[in-house]
Amino acid sequence: MxxxxxxxxxGLSPTxxxxxxxxxxxxSEATRKRVAAAAREHGYAPNTRARSLATxxxxxxxxxIPISAKHEMVNPVFGDFIAGAGEVYSRNGYDMLLSVVPDDDEDSAYRSFITKRNVDGIILHAPTLNDPRIPLLNSLGLPYVVHGRSSDTDASYAWVDVNNKRAFQRATEFLLDLGHRRIALVNGLEHMDFAIRRRAGYEAALTARGITPDAALMFAGEMTEAQGHDLTRTLLAQPNAPTAILVSSMITAIGVRRGIEEMGLRMGRDVSLxxxxxxxxxxxxxxDIPVYTATRSSVRDAGRKAAQMLIDIMQHRDSPREILLEADLTLGLSTGPATPLHAGTR
Amino acid sequence: MxxxxxxxxxGLSPTxxxxxxxxxxxxSEATRKRVAAAAREHGYAPNTRARSLATxxxxxxxxxIPISAKHEMVNPVFGDFIAGAGEVYSRNGYDMLLSVVPDDDEDSAYRSFITKRNVDGIILHAPTLNDPRIPLLNSLGLPYVVHGRSSDTDASYAWVDVNNKRAFQRATEFLLDLGHRRIALVNGLEHMDFAIRRRAGYEAALTARGITPDAALMFAGEMTEAQGHDLTRTLLAQPNAPTAILVSSMITAIGVRRGIEEMGLRMGRDVSLxxxxxxxxxxxxxxDIPVYTATRSSVRDAGRKAAQMLIDIMQHRDSPREILLEADLTLGLSTGPATPLHAGTR
DNA sequence: CCAGTTTTCCAAACCGCTTTGAATAGCTTA
DNA sequence: TAAGCTATTCAAAGCGGTTTGGAAAACTGG
Known part of the structure; x- marks a missing residue:
């Protein structure tokens, strides 16, 4: 149809x-009603391609969606982020186009979005330190919103981010308050912006208490379960093992927990997490009761907010161009006071 | 451009x-070269919308992507499936359009894909018993491929699926061989087709050994970590507790493991999984060494195969319309013989 | 050298919608 | 009742490509 x-x-004109x-x-209201009824009856919906060509x-x-070329890893948060964004899109009549690309070849994906003219805007995922995609998109002149931020970039851009620094600073302070002094950080890849900010928060908290961050306790890598497990085993086997571990992802945390328990220790008592x-x-x-003490922020909600911001930008609506979400710190069973043994000897 | x-x-015609x-x-080859060079130089790429309107x-x-309306849950396998499919799409010049919809309203999503004419084909996810979407899509006449199958449907359709029945039959047999007699099944939602087939495999193996499947040992639900944990705790607290548990998802398995360990038992020794x-x-x-004994099949590979099959169908290429992937059974640390104590008393 | 092919290129129609500019119909108002 | 508005409707020109049906140019061979 x-x-x-x-x-x-x-018996009317297409116009x-x-x-x-x-x-x-x-x-006239009369014909409008008649047309609407007929459209519904015959199941008419405008051909998207024709319409968008005309408009x-x-x-x-x-x-x-970048796939890490090395590890073929797809970030588990995408699913929920996209679920949130998709909600907003469909409410506003937008479709969502996905392009899965090895992360060493992302430029071409953006370029092709532009030259092929099949999107009106872009969401930028997983920004890195001084991310080159930001100047690229600025020069291409297509509206976009970054999920996260990019440290060290002077260009301006719209973004939705979690206050990663504050979150990890608070978490670290909380561990310090419990008496922990050797706290390990198991972080995401070090060029990822969120990882940089979390580390900054962690270091700031330590420094404020007069503790010099120890490079031997800080790790960066892809956030898999296996990484959490392996790191924990090596960490805890050291003579000068940490009494607490701060982790960047739930999935890694599961691995950390597995490591802790394989060593015959108990999470929340012998080692805090x-x-x-x-x-x-x-x-x-x-x-009911959170298993893990955690800095918590809904990525699905971030998806909704980023999508809405992008639509606002595309429609030249006046609304904030920067949203900083605060993570709350929820108390679970994975943290406890540094045991005298640990606290003392180390 | x-x-x-x-x-x-x-100085040529558009034609x-x-x-x-x-x-x-x-x-002529000469002008073709000249044109190609100019196109590259000026960064020309045909406008997708105009082209697809014309062609x-x-x-x-x-x-x-269905979101369970009740639990707002997005299936974790989508990420990897889509990564696999996306690979094939981009290699073949196709875009991927995602529509995130509450699962009580999926029809409208398919209908709108059709009437708005913005896709040439569809991948159907998460089919259920006698899935109504299959006759719907058949009547709409748009090429599609199902990821999974739909039991009890007489309509014919193209699909890519794992041999779920065989996989769980083998797994159950393996546990039986180890001496386990009371084996619990922690499955996905019971109207999901994969869950039905896995259960069938499980029951077939038991029956073949003269064991009547016990309804008290079979569970269906959304495959979250929490579900695995909670079920395990109630199961293992029973007087007549199972000595082995068969689980439908890695994420649930993590919860099961947590439950096992919280009860002071050891996975692979006291309880097999x-x-x-x-x-x-x-x-x-x-x-290195798998933690879990598992029936294993790459969902990313399934994504690739389904995408390729759909493209073959759309291009009227002659190729199989049904692919059944066998899962292998990898031996890990989570299984062991039923301990005499358990095997004897129960 | 010319009729018959084959190559190579082009004008124009079309895909299905939106939008501009103009025409028609229906009302007012003087 | 004619002139002047306003409320409706429509014809036609795009949007940026592809494709059909020729036409012109370049090659054949007798």
Whole structure:
């Protein structure tokens, strides 16, 4: 069913039918009703491609999902982020276009979005330190919103981010308050912006208490379960083992926990653990009593906010261009006071 | 840069330029080269919307991601499935369109894909028993491939699936061989097709050994970590507790493990555990020695295969329309013989 | 050298919608 | 009742490509 066919059925011109359906004032209420009824009856919906060719708007938003070329890893938070963003898109009539690209070849994905003209805006994922994609997108002139921020960039851009520094600073202070002095940091890849900020928070808290951050206690890597496990085993086997571990992802935390228990120790008693929790839907941190003490912020909510911001930008609506979400610190069973033994001897 | 502009620069007609770029034979090799060079130099790429309006092909494939309306849960396997499919799409020039929809309203998503004409094909996720979407899509007449199958449907359709029944039958047999007699099943939602097949495999293995499946040992629910944990605790607290547990997802298995250990028992010694492993990228089952004994099949590979099959169908290429992937059974540390104590008294 | 092919290129129509500019119909108002 | 508005409707021109049906140019061979 095309517009022309429908207009023939109605004995009207395509012009009038189009206007009736799009709510233009130059059409009488009577015919508008008649047209709407006929459209519904015949199941007419405008052909997206024709419409967007005519209007110049694609009514679609692009996401570039980077796959780490080395480890073929897809970030588990994407699922929930996209679920949140998708909600907002469909409410506003936008489609979501996904492009899965090895992260050493992302430029071409953005370029092709632009030159092929099939999206009106982009969400930028997983920004790094001084991310080159930001100047790239600025020069290409397509609206975009960054999920996260990019330290050391002077260019300006719209973003939605969690206050990673504050979150990890608070978490570290909390551990310090419990008497821990040797606290390990198991972080994401070190060029990732969120990892940089979390580390900054961690170091700031230590320094404020007169403790010099120890490079031997700080780790960066891809946030898999295995990484958490392996690191923990080596860490705890050291003579000068940490009494607490601060972890950047729930999934890694599970590995850390496994490591702790394999060593015959107990989480929350022998070793304390705080993790960041993105509130992934299939991995709720205990509905009743949280298993893990965690800095918590819903990535799905971030998805909603980023999507809304992008739509606002595209429609030239006036609204904030920077949103900083605070993570709360939820108390779980994975933290406890540094035991005298540990606290004393170390 | 539009086709017309480019053709003006070259002093050629749009027709010729279009043909040159699309590899038609009616253009001399010399001009083809000249055109290609100019296109590259000026960064010309055809406008997707205009092109697909003209050709009638959208060059895009739709995925409908259902969000369980009740639990707002997004299936963790989507990320990896989509990563696999995306690879194949981009290699073939297709875009991927995602529609995130509450699972009580999926019909409208498919219908809108069709009426708005913005995809050439669809991948159907998470099929259920006698899934109504299959007849719907058959009547709509849009090419599609199902990731999974739908029991009890007489309609025919193209699919890529894991041999779930065989996998769980083998796993159950393996546990039986180890002397286990009371084996619990922690499955996905019971209307999901994969869950039905896995249960069938489990029951078949038991029955073949003269054991009547015990309804008190079979559970169905959303596959979260919490569910695994909670079920395990109640199960193991029973007087007649199972000595082995068969689990449908790695994430649930983690919860089961947590439950086991909280009860002061050891996985692989006091309680055996086999899980299905989709080989999620951030949750590899131990690179060296697998932690879990598991029925294993890469969901990313399934994504690749499903995408390729769909493209073959859309391009009327002759290739299989049904792919059954066998899961292998990898031996890990989570299984062991039923201890005499357990095997004897129960 | 010329009719018959084959190559190479082009003008124009079309895909399905929106939008501009103009025409028609229906009301007012003087 | 004619002139002047306003409320409706429509024809036609795009949007940026592809594709059909020729036409011109370049090659054949007799």
């Amino acid at each position: 095309t517009l022309k066919e429908l207009s023939n059925i109605l 009038t039918v189009s206007r009736a359906l799009n709510g233009y004032p130059e059409v 110049g708007r694609a009514m679609a938003i692009g996401h570039v 705080i993790t960041h929790d993105d509130e992934l839907s299939y991995f709720r941190n205990g509905a | 539009t086709l017309k502009e480019l053709s003006n620069i070259l 010729t330029v279009s043909r040159a770029l699309n590899g038609y034979p009616e253009v 009638g092909r959208a060059m895009a494939i739709g995925h409908v 086999i899980t299905h492993d989709d080989e999620l990228s951030y949750f590899r089952n131990g690179a």
